[in-house]
Amino acid sequence: xxxxxxxxxxxxxxxxxxxxxxxxPNDSQIANFTWRDDGQEAALDLGTPLGQTVAxxxxxxxxxxxxxxxxxxxxxxxPEVLLQKRTGWQLPVQGMRWWLRxxxxxxxxxxxxPTAEGIHISQNGWEIDATDLRDAxxxxxxxxxxxxxxxxxxxxxxxxxxxxxx
Amino acid sequence: DAVSDLKQFLGSTHSLKAQFTQSVTGKxxxxxxxxxxxxxxxxxxxxxxxxxxxxxxxxxxxEVWLYDQDLKQATSxxxxxxxxxxxxxxxxxxxxxxxxxxxxxxxxxxxxxWLEATPKRDxxxxxxIRLGLANGQIQRMDLFDKFGQTTQIRFTQIVTNPKLDTGLxxxxxxxxxxxxxx
Numbered sequence: 001x002x003x004x005x006x007x008x009x010x011x012x013x014x015x016x017x018x019x020x021x022x023x024x025p026n027d028s029q030i031a032n033f034t035w036r037d038d039g040q041e042a043a044l045d046l047g048t049p050l051g052q053t054v055a056x057x058x059x060x061x062x063x064x065x066x067x068x069x070x071x072x073x074x075x076x077x078x079p080e081v082l083l084q085k086r087t088g089w090q091l092p093v094q095g096m097r098w099w100l101r102x103x104x105x106x107x108x109x110x111x112x113x114p115t116a117e118g119i120h121i122s123q124n125g126w127e128i129d130a131t132d133l134r135d136a137x138x139x140x141x142x143x144x145x146x147x148x149x150x151x152x153x154x155x156x157x158x159x160x161x162x163x164x165x166x
Numbered sequence: 167d168a169v170s171d172l173k174q175f176l177g178s179t180h181s182l183k184a185q186f187t188q189s190v191t192g193k194x195x196x197x198x199x200x201x202x203x204x205x206x207x208x209x210x211x212x213x214x215x216x217x218x219x220x221x222x223x224x225x226x227x228x229e230v231w232l233y234d235q236d237l238k239q240a241t242s243x244x245x246x247x248x249x250x251x252x253x254x255x256x257x258x259x260x261x262x263x264x265x266x267x268x269x270x271x272x273x274x275x276x277x278x279x280w281l282e283a284t285p286k287r288d289x290x291x292x293x294x295i296r297l298g299l300a301n302g303q304i305q306r307m308d309l310f311d312k313f314g315q316t317t318q319i320r321f322t323q324i325v326t327n328p329k330l331d332t333g334l335x336x337x338x339x340x341x342x343x344x345x346x347x348x
Contacts, residue, residue, distance in 0.1 A: 015194045019221070021237040021344075028241045028346035030232050034193060049213075049221055049232070050309060051190035051197070051317035052291040069291050069312050145236075154344075158236040160219050163194045 012166045013038040014139065016100060018159035020046075022090060025152055029089060033157075035100060042097050046089060055087045059094075090153060095124060100157070102130035102143040118143055126150045136162055167271040168281035171299040172263065178302065181206045182257070184324040188215075192315035203257070203321070210335040211258040224337040225258070231337040239344045240337070257304065272296065278305055302326075 016035040022028065034045040034053075041060045047053040055068045057079055064079035066086050076082035079093045095105050102119050104110035110123035118131035127150070130143035139162075146157040183204040190197045201215040213223040220235040233240040263269065267283035274280065278298035285292065291311060298306030303324050309317040339345045 017194075017197055019219070019234050019237055021234060021239040023239060023344050023346070026346070028239060028344060030234050030237060030239055030241050036193060045192075045313065047311070047315075048291060049215065049223060050319075051188065051192075051315060052309060052311035053192070053313040053315055054291050056313055067313075070289055071312065156237045156239065158219070158234075161195070161197065165194055 012164060014101070015163040015165055016159050017161045017163075018144075018157060020091070021156045023154040023156075024090070027088075031089075035096075037097055037100075042093070044083075044091070044093060046087065055083075055089075057083050057093065091155065092124070092126060092148065092150075095126060095128075095148075096146075099126075099128045099130060099146055099148060100143070100159075101139070102133060102141065102146075118145075134162075137164070139164065168279040168297065168299050169269050169271050171279055171302060172269070172281060172297060172304075174302050175299065175304060176207075176263065178326075179207060180327050181330050182324065182326055183328050183330065184321040187320045187322070188317060190315060190317045192313070204330055204334050205258045206330055206332075206335065207258055209258050210332075212334045222337065224335060226335045231339075233337060233339065233343070238342060240339045241346055242337075257307075267295075276306070 014037050018033060019030065020033045021030045031046045032049055033047065036043045041058055043056060043058040045053040046055045055066060057064060057066045059079035063075060063077050064082045065073055065075045066082050067073045068086060074082060074086060080091065083093060084090050098105040099121060104112050104121045104123050108124055110121055113120045115129065118129065118133045121128040126148050128146065128148040130146050132144040133141040134144060136142040142162050144159040148155040185200065186203050187198065187200045199215050200217050204212040209227045211225045215221040222233045224231045229242045231240055231242045263283065266286055268286060270282045272280040272282050276298065278300050280296055280298050282294050282296050284294040293310045293312055296308040297304050303326065305321055307319040
């Protein structure tokens, strides 16, 4: 069949659960996460190993909203800025919408090269490696390990479960 | 009732080890994991996930380490906030229950006597915790976060007051691991 459509425009929601770690020269954070994307809106839950979500970032092409354990909801145009301001986490979430699926963001230029373990993407100043690609039905292949680096910031993601929710 | 059972547990338990099964229900399929817990009251705990992935939380009086084997990264937080927010640490903090939580007995269920602990601090990561006790032991710990997610933890093969090697409660990061101390 044809390759899966570039934009995640099909109905239903792709859900990934796993762990994310960010390493900065003088800081390091680890969290469990759940990532949901229905093609319109994406949502990132950051939480503890015991399953408590401590922050939920939802965003689409228009803007972003973040709710934390104090219950307050904050909105902003940039999801990255909002996430960092409210939680300290520096994550390229708009790019991750695509990188998490082993694809480049179609909105900006990129260089994509297949590698022995998966695929390498250079985009927006990031060097991304999506590896441990496993068959995921109509989604084609999905990576279970993503590494992204950009001057001084090192991001590692390990997926423990990919789900497709109709 | 469960509140007096909890007091009896705290009064008579100096150390504990058990297996646990954790299931988190939220959006999508329930995520299940299991591992082992070891505790020396007050303040020392080891919460080790073994399946489906390996993640280790080790706390002593000073700091709490979180090590994720797949991510090859370890972070250490000072005990202050980590102790309050992580229920694993609560099991180890004997005074923490009364000091930080309002305790309310609930009706018996599944052969256990239950209590609900609501954090007095509002920035805690959960709405409340429910403990299910039987014969002076915590057999179930259910956590309700502020986003509608529920974590159910079931303890089995519980050994009360075992002799535990203190090495269990120290963490030395393997060589190839990124480490940052807070």
